[in-house]
Amino acid sequence: MEWFRLLSLRKVPARAQTQTTESDMLSYDVVEWGKPLEKAERETPKPNGTEVLLTLKYCGVCHSDVHIRDGYFELGGGKRLLMSDRGMTLPATLGHEPYGTVIAAGPEAGDVPIGADRLVYPWMGCGICARCREGLDNYCMAARMIGIQRRGGYADHLLVPHPRYLIDASGIDPAWAATLSCSGLSTYSAVSKLNPIPREEWVAVIGVGGLGLTAIGMLRAMGHERIIAVDVDAAKLNAAEVAGAAATIDSRDVEVAKKLQQIAGGPIYGAIDLVGNTDTASFALGALRKGGRLILVGLYGGEIPLSLAATIQRALTIQGSHLGSVAELKEVVALAREGKLRPIPFQKRPLSEVSRTLDELKAGAILGRVVVEM
Ligand SMILES: [Zn+2]
Ligand SMILES: [Zn+2]
Numbered sequence: 001m002e003w004f005r006l007l008s009l010r011k012v013p014a015r016a017q018t019q020t021t022e023s024d025m026l027s028y029d030v031v032e033w034g035k036p037l038e039k040a041e042r043e044t045p046k047p048n049g050t051e052v053l054l055t056l057k058y059c060g061v062c063h064s065d066v067h068i069r070d071g072y073f074e075l076g077g078g079k080r081l082l083m084s085d086r087g088m089t090l091p092a093t094l095g096h097e098p099y100g101t102v103i104a105a106g107p108e109a110g111d112v113p114i115g116a117d118r119l120v121y122p123w124m125g126c127g128i129c130a131r132c133r134e135g136l137d138n139y140c141m142a143a144r145m146i147g148i149q150r151r152g153g154y155a156d157h158l159l160v161p162h163p164r165y166l167i168d169a170s171g172i173d174p175a176w177a178a179t180l181s182c183s184g185l186s187t188y189s190a191v192s193k194l195n196p197i198p199r200e201e202w203v204a205v206i207g208v209g210g211l212g213l214t215a216i217g218m219l220r221a222m223g224h225e226r227i228i229a230v231d232v233d234a235a236k237l238n239a240a241e242v243a244g245a246a247a248t249i250d251s252r253d254v255e256v257a258k259k260l261q262q263i264a265g266g267p268i269y270g271a272i273d274l275v276g277n278t279d280t281a282s283f284a285l286g287a288l289r290k291g292g293r294l295i296l297v298g299l300y301g302g303e304i305p306l307s308l309a310a311t312i313q314r315a316l317t318i319q320g321s322h323l324g325s326v327a328e329l330k331e332v333v334a335l336a337r338e339g340k341l342r343p344i345p346f347q348k349r350p351l352s353e354v355s356r357t358l359d360e361l362k363a364g365a366i367l368g369r370v371v372v373e374m
Contacts (some may be wrong), residue, residue, distance in 0.1 A: 023044060024041040024042060024043060024044060025041070025042060025043070025044040025045070025155060025156055025157040026039070026040070026041055026155060026156045026351075027039075027040050027041075027042070027093045027151070027154060027155035027156070028040070028093070028154045028155070028351065028352075028354050028355060029090075029091040029092060029093050029154075030068075030069050030090055030091060030092045030093075030094060031090060031091045032090065033069070033070060033071030033083075033090070034069065034070045034071060036355045036359075037069070037094075037154065037354060037355035037358070038091075039352075040091065040093075044157050045157070045159045046104070047104050047105050047106040047109065047159060048106045049106045049107070049108045049109075050106055050108045050109045050110075050161065050162045050163070051105070051106045051109065051159055051160065051161055051162070052102055052104070052105045052106070052109055052112055052159070052160045052162070052163050052166065053102075053103055053104040053105070053157060053158070053159055053160075054098070054100035054101060054102050054103060054118065054120070054157065054158045054160065055100050055101050055103050055156060055157055055374070056098050056099065056100035056153055056155060056156055056157065056158050056374045057099055057100050057101065057117070057174060057373065057374055058097075058098070058099045058100070058174055058175045058178040058348075058371050058372065058373055058374070059095040059097050059098045059099070059152075059153030059154060059178060059351075059371065059372050059374075060095075060097030060178045060179035060181075060182065060346075060369055060370075060371050060372075061095070061097075061354060061357045061358065061361065061369070061370045061371070061372060062096060062097060062182050062183070063210070063361050064182075065094045065095070065096075065147070065358055065361075066358050066361050066362045068083055068088075068094055068147075068148065069094060069358055071083050071084065073299060073301075074301060075299075075301035077301070077303070079301070083148070086143075086148065086149070087143070087144075087148075087149045088148055088149060092148075092151070092152075093147070093151040093152045093153075093154055093155050094147045094148075094152045094153075094154055095146075095147045095152035095153030095154035095155070095354075095372075096122040096123075096145065096146050096147035096148070096152055096153065096181065096182055097122070097153060097178045097179050097180075097181050097182050097371075098119075098120045098122065098146065098147075098152065098153030098158050098178065098181075099117070099118070099119050099120065099169070099174050099175075099177055099178040100117065100118070100120070100158060100374075101115065101116070101117050101118075102114055102115065102116055102117075102118055102166065103115075105163065109162070109163050110163065111163075112163050112166075113166075116168070117169075117170070117174060118166035118167060118168060118169070119166070119167040119168075119169040119177050119178065119180065119181060119329075119333065120146060120153070120158065120160055120165055120166060120167070120181065121137075121165040121166075121167060121181060121326045121329050122145055122146035122147055122152070122153075122165075122181055122182070123137055123138045123143070123145050123146075123185075123323045123324070124137045124140075124143075124144055124145060124146065124150075124161060124162075124165055125137040125138070125139075125140020125141075125142060125143055125144060126140050126142040126143075126144060127144070127161060127162060129141065129142065135325055135326055135327055136325050137325065137326065138322060138323040138324060138325055144161070146158070146160070154351065154354050154372065155351075155374075156351070156374045164326065165326065167326070167329055167330055167333055168333075169333045169336075169337075171337045172333065172336045172337055173343065175346060175348055175371045175373070176336075176343045176344075176346060176371075177333070177336070178371055179344070179346060179369050179371065180329065180332050180333060180336060181329060182323075183210060183211055183214050183344075183369075184214060184218075184329075184332045184336075184341070185323060185324040185328060185329045185332055186211065186297065186321070186322075186323055186324060187211055187214040187215040187217075187218050187297075188218050188324060188328055188331065188332045188335075189321050189323065189324030189325070189328050190215065190272050190295045190297045190321040191215055191218045191219055191222065191272065191295075192328065193293070193295050193319055193321055194269075194270040194272070194293055194295060195222070197219075197222075197224050197269065197270065198269065199223075199224070199225075199226075200226070201226060201268070201269035201270070202226045202227075202228060202260075202263070202264035202268040202269060203219060203224065203226065203227055203228070203268065203269060203270045203271065203272070204227075204228045204229075204230055204260055204268060204270070204271040204272070204284060204287065205219070205227060205228070205229050205230070205240070205245065205271075205272050205274070206230045206231075206251075206271060206272065206273045206274060206275055206280045206284055206298075207230070207231060207273070207274035207275035207280065207298055208229045208230075208231045208233075208236045208237065208239065208240040208243075208245075208274075209236065209274070210344070210368075210369070211274045211297065211298075212229065212231070212236075212240065212274045213239060213240060213243045213344070214344065215272055215274065215297075216229065216240055216243040216244050216245050217243055217244065217341055217342060217344075218335075218341065219244075220243075220244040220340075221335045221340035221341045225244075225246055226246055226264075227244065227245045227246055227247075228245065228246065228247045228248065228249060228260060228263055228264070228268075229241070229245035229247070229248045229249070230248070230249045230251050230256060230260075230280075231248075231250070231251065232250065232251050232252050234250060237249075237250060247263045249263070251279075251280075251283075255283075256283040256287070257283040257284075257286035257287040260283070260287040261287055264287075266289065267287060267288055267289035267290075267292065268287050268288060268289060268292065269288075269289060269292055269293070270288070270292060270293045270294070270295070271284035271287065271288065271292075271293075271294050271295070272295045272297060273294060273295070273296050273297065273298055274297050274298040275298040275300050276296055276297070276298030276299055276300040276301065276302060277298075277300040277301070277302035278302040278303060278304055279302075280298070280300075280302075281294065281296065281302060281304050282304055285304070285316065285318070288314070288316060289314075290314050290315050291314075291315045291316075292314070292316055292317070293316070293317040293318075293319065294316070294317070294318045294319070295319050295320075295321050296318065296319065296320045296321065297320075297321050306318075344368050344369055345367060345368030345369070346368050346369040346370065346371050347368070347369075347370055347371070348370075348371050348372075348373045349370055349371075349372055349373065350372065350373060351372045351373065351374050353372065354372050357370045357372070
């Protein structure tokens with residue numbers, strides 16, 4: 001059985017797996033929470049079982065890594081989500097937008113495209129529970145995500161537990177493709193939860209930073225035009241118009257629920273809240289029509305009092321949206337490949353500048369996305 005299995009592996013002779021893994025791998029690691037990343041060298045892992053090894057070309061630098069490096073997310077009201085409670089141990093290699101070349105695979109990995117470039121889906125679960133088996137890794141209760149619980153993409157090599165997490169993104173600029181696995185996927189999954197959106201209905205996008213602009217791009221890519229952008233920042237609202245919003249609301253000095261209904265000519269069909277504080281969720285809910293939907297994405301960390309009777313009588317849906325599935329990432333890549341989704345502005349930097357890049361992200365000094373290059 002074993003010799004048959006080895007023979008049947010396309011272009012994966014067992015010897016090639018050891019030849020590619022002799023030198024040490026390089027990474028930039030969190031050694032102490034909140035401190036600059038430190039350069040580390042360790043033995044390049046050898047893929048076992050179903051594992052696949054890649055040499056990385058790119059990894060997008062996500063703003064959430066600023067919080068992960070600090071070791072916590074602020075949840076508001078003095079509460080914190082600690083990364084150590086999420087199964088993270090130090091030293092850790094962050095980076096959850098990796099893209100690279102498949103160079104080796106374990107004996108159980110099956111038909112693996114050795115030598116091909118692949119985007120990596122990072123939000124993997126345990127791999128064995130019912131959610132993981134149906135492809136909803138992002139709903140797994142024992143998450144084992146790349147760049148959080150597993151070693152991530154701020155490195156020159158990456159070990160992926162199974163080839164089903166590799167996605168063919170050929171035909172797209174690979175540096176941009178890398179960024180699709182976090183912000184692209186999160187917004188696509190959120191917007192999809194409003195589908196099917198009737199053409200004549202209005203959707204509010206609340207908070208138009210990077211995620212909000214991507215959400216507007218996703219709605220437009222899906223063919224929806226009646227989009228109202230809401231933010232406190234005039235420059236961001238201008239960017240939202242450029243991205244394709246049909247109307248904008250500066251939320252500082254108006255009653256937003258009323259203004260939304262004025263623009264839409266009545267209560268609105270849906271809202272995507274990319275901020276997630278008491279104010280934004282309250283005015284979004286207040287603006288919804290019967291059967292309306294509020295999709296929560298932003299992790300600002302607020303609370304709202306909710307009238308249960310009104311929720312029933314107005315037949316409202318309030319749904320959280322966290323990351324997305326492997327199948328959804330494939331759909332995002334297809335939208336990008338078809339040219340329906342436009343690239344966000346990004347710049348390339350060498351991997352050695354990743355820690356400085358996190359500092360600049362923390363200071364709000366980066367427009368668009370930085371992608372580190374190995
Ligand atoms: Zn991210
Ligand atoms: Zn699972």
